[in-house]
Amino acid sequence: MEKLQNYIAGQLMDPVGQDWIDNYQPATGKVYSLIPDSDERDVALAVEAAQKAFPSWSVTSVGERSRLLLRLSQLIEQNLERLAQAESKDNGKPVSLARNVDIPRASSNFHFYATAIEQFASEAHIMEDKAINYTLRKPVGIAGCISPWNLPLYLFSWKIAPALAAGNCVVAKPSEITPMTAFLLSELCIEAGFPPGVLNIVHGYGPKVGQAIVEHPEIPLISFTGGTSTGEHIARTAAPMFKKLSLELGGKNPNLIFADCDFDKMIATTVRSSFANQGQICLCGSRIYVERPIYEKFKNAFVEKVKRMVPGDPSLATTRQGALVSKAHLEKVISYIQLAQEEGGTVLAGGQQVTLEGPLSEGYYLQPTVLEGLGPHCRTNQEEIFGPVVTIAPFDTEEEAVTHANNTPYGLASIVWTENLSRAHRVANQLHAGITWINCWLLRDLRTPFGGVKQSGVGREGGFEALQFFTEPQNVCIQL
Ligand code: NDP
16 A cells, blocks of 8 residues: 655654555445644654754746746646546546646646745835835744645645745645655655755544644744634644644635626526535635525526536546535534534535445435525534535514624624625625635736635735745844
8 A cells, every 4th residue: 555755854754653554445435545644743843854954945036946946837737637536536626627727727836926925025114314214024033834725735835835935944744644645745855856845745534744843842833724723722732832833724715696696607607606616615604694585586596506516526527516525524513414414504406425336325415405585593503514504584674784794703704695895895895704606706916915804814925925924024223
């Protein structure tokens, strides 16, 4: 069975403890590879390697850093098919999604930050004839980057690329549930000629490897994407050590549909924004509120489309719904469907686990599920489910729609459908969310700020925001 390895000091190596974790294929429910069950000793080696590399990497010219990141971006592109198949196998997502979204966007992340660092400038402040201030932007040192399983390479690269571009060295941990493309990335870094120790990837469990990264005194900065409760735990550990923290956390995103929307475009996009990646995208709209005059029309059209979405073998090009990422996650999502019914909800579509035939019979498949009849305050409408489950409900006024939208502890993304320009601006301005899409979804310009408010996170990724986070400003004041 294939054994993945850590990438430390430019080498692929086994974990110090020689312990391994079973890596399951969600489509079959079978173990298909082993990953290092690393611990604080492996993290210590990675930090040591990063410390050795930092003095030279931090003064490597911007041009050279940019060249290496561009090379990595090209290698991802050249290996797109291999990476897409690996991502699909490891995560359960349809290979078409990995091919069209995950892997191209991972390549774009490196390309974007390779060029963004060449445009990144700092400020100068002139005090008339008294003084000139200028701000130096220095790399912070060793960045700890921890990422989740839903968009494995895509979110991993979204952190690593700006951290490296800004001159930091990195100790990174992918989710132990989806380690494969991070492992393949380490091979590509070797091929690209990255200096040893600049990027280190340590595989293993969050409470062991992730915790060791967050606690390590020589790692002054943590960039984390994952669940809100893990984020809370990380903040509690890192704050007394005065670490710089970026937290991209969970969501419970509203999708507000007004009667004046472009109905066909809205329906097609709402199916995607509800169920893409089996609903396991932090930006999926899971609470759908529809203006009453079109509620029945929406319900009929939406339910009919969702009923036609049948989960299938993720490796087939035609599959649009794959497997959920793990057995534990499948069970969690099913428990929420049960809870929804206990709370008075009606299942309009889906709701059942699916058993496929032959080698896929033990895979983690679930029908896309639409629920109706639930109030805005129930747990189903308040807690993040992170699976192929949405609720639908009517609303009567714009004010009511905005109130429902803002009525959760989360504030990551929001979606609004209306052809009324004034309403679009007015509603967007009132939503408590880091991101609002009007008449679209998942349209991403990498220059824009990305992140959430309330319990969806602290700080922003994207564009120069990430480069600011991964650098420390120092003001220099010269008296004239
Ligand atoms: P988790 O919070 O469980 O895990 C995220 C990462 O943190 C994993 O690598 C995990 O390792 C690690 N980890 C777990 N415990 C610790 C710890 N004590 N110290 C350090 N690291 C730790 O999230 P999931 O992987 O389940 O991802 C799903 C969540 O991510 C959802 O809530 C989703 O909304 C959120 N998310 C947010 C995004 C955003 O941009 N705001 C984007 C995508 C997802 P391990 O896998 O071994 O547990």
